[in-house]
Amino acid sequence: MKCFTHSQSDAVGACKYCLKGVCTACAKDTGIGIVCSPECHEQVKLLKAMMDRNKQAFPIAAKSHFRNAILLSLFGVLFAAFGIMERSDSFTFRFFLSFAAIMVIGAVFSFLIARKFAKSSRT
Ligand SMILES: [Zn+2]
Ligand SMILES: [Zn+2]
Structure with a gap:
């Protein structure tokens, strides 16, 4: 070249x-x-600053997603418990259980996102 x-x-x-x-x-x-050139130097500096900021934000994002995951699974358990307590009423039972399922799915997603962020912050 x-x-x-x-x-x-x-x-x-x-x-x-x-x-x-x-x-x-x-x-x-x-x-x-x-x-x-100095112009490219400026751009590279900007890019680097952006990357550094992202790296710092990763552990914070991971933490907040982990907190969400825990909160959502707690809600899931709570709704499931309500559902089981009301199991004589099949409508309420199903209502609470589907809520519980949504919470658990949300918790799993939050957990996966959190893990991704945690992994990115280590590299
Ligand atoms: Zn030259
Ligand atoms: Zn250049």
Whole structure:
């Protein structure tokens, strides 16, 4: 690969943002990769800041989803218990049990999302 700006020079790498080839004369090391111009440096800095923010948000998101999962399963158990207490009345029984099922499904989803967030924050 040749440098995008200097067609005679061999490229030593590619700009982290626009992926153009850059030679030693025009490559700028940002610490997280090389860039071809100050404009690309700004973009890379913005991207990095965004990624760092996301990483910080992951454990918080995971925690809140875990809390939701626990809350929903508690509600599920509660509704199931109500249903079983009222099982002489088949309508109320079914009503409470379907609520319980919805809560449990919600809990499972929250748990899965939480696990995904927790995993992303570790990598
Ligand atoms: Zn660039
Ligand atoms: Zn160059």
